Amino acid sequence: MPNDDQREYWNEQGGPKWVEHQARLDSMLAPASSILVAAVAPQSGERILDIGCGTGAVSQQLAEQGAAVTGIDLAETMIAGAQFRAQQNLAFQTADAASFRSDTSFAVAVSRFGVMFFDDPHAALANIHANLDSDGKLVFVCWQAPDRNPWAMIPAKAVMPLLDNPAPPDPHAPGPFAFADPDRVTDILGTAGFRDVSIEGYDIPIVLSNTGLDDATDFACQIGPGSRAMTELDESGRKKAYASIREALSPYADAKGALTMEGAVWLVTARA
Numbered sequence: 001m002p003n004d005d006q007r008e009y010w011n012e013q014g015g016p017k018w019v020e021h022q023a024r025l026d027s028m029l030a031p032a033s034s035i036l037v038a039a040v041a042p043q044s045g046e047r048i049l050d051i052g053c054g055t056g057a058v059s060q061q062l063a064e065q066g067a068a069v070t071g072i073d074l075a076e077t078m079i080a081g082a083q084f085r086a087q088q089n090l091a092f093q094t095a096d097a098a099s100f101r102s103d104t105s106f107a108v109a110v111s112r113f114g115v116m117f118f119d120d121p122h123a124a125l126a127n128i129h130a131n132l133d134s135d136g137k138l139v140f141v142c143w144q145a146p147d148r149n150p151w152a153m154i155p156a157k158a159v160m161p162l163l164d165n166p167a168p169p170d171p172h173a174p175g176p177f178a179f180a181d182p183d184r185v186t187d188i189l190g191t192a193g194f195r196d197v198s199i200e201g202y203d204i205p206i207v208l209s210n211t212g213l214d215d216a217t218d219f220a221c222q223i224g225p226g227s228r229a230m231t232e233l234d235e236s237g238r239k240k241a242y243a244s245i246r247e248a249l250s251p252y253a254d255a256k257g258a259l260t261m262e263g264a265v266w267l268v269t270a271r272a
């Protein structure tokens with residue numbers, strides 16, 4: 001089945017952590033939400049589809065501004081974690097964005113970091129296009145290149161030396177950085193039927209912790225590419241990874257222990 005690896009990962013590994021840390025992630029990713037929601041500028045009653053909605057923070061923000069929002073996610077775990085936000089104009093559904101079809105089309109498809117995980121991004125984006133009104137729009141945020149996102153790459157690089165035969169990174173493989181190359185994104189969207197593609201860069205702060213280095217290290221061991229690499233390690237490897245991530249993050253802790261790092265996103269908009 002297409003996207004099976006991601007379904008399994010987000011149901012069994014990533015998803016439970018995202019649900020557990022939902023409030024913290026909502027706060028950490030709020031700068032990206034602000035950029036996204038401002039670009040959407042939702043109208044009252046407008047039908048909006050949130051792709052890879054996770055635990056639904058962006059869906060909720062759009063619904064609070066009067067839109068009629070459907071949040072879909074591949075992982076039941078995530079949708080279960082989103083249901084507490086459901087209300088009259090906000091519904092969540094487990095579905096693969098690559099095959100989901102609605103009886104009624106949407107004015108806008110949005111996503112905060114949920115469109116970079118498709119096995120076949122051309123086909124998935126074509127399917128999202130097919131769910132939009134003829135004058136509909138697509139608005140999403142995705143991560144820029146790893147070296148522009150030290151909050152993710154520094155923990156991941158700290159884990160790499162502990163892995164046996166790490167596979168050479170494939171920049172296009174489904175994952176957080178699969179849409180880092182704007183030329184690739186423009187090509188995918190064009191092939192999928194979108195026009196007037198605009199890609200704008202934003203720098204955002206990523207607060208890994210407000211309470212100190214140990215807390216930031218715990219968090220980096222649970223969320224993000226470093227934690228994903230750690231799933232390949234045994235117990236003793238994970239202990240070494242913790243120490244290695246802690247050391248790599250230590251220069252970023254301020255005098256009070258708070259730990260904020262740089263992040264960079266693309267805001268991508270296009271017309272159906």
Ligand SMILES: C[S@@+](CC[C@H](N)C(=O)[O-])C[C@H]1O[C@@H](n2cnc3c(N)ncnc32)[C@H](O)[C@@H]1O
Nearest residue numbers: 010052053054073074075078096097112114117
């Ligand atoms: C990094 S999380 C972001 C979640 C949420 N948008 C947020 O910002 O909190 C990526 C999400 O995309 C979902 N996802 C991955 N592939 C998907 C697909 N083919 N269809 C729908 N959702 C997908 C994952 O299950 C996961 O919840």
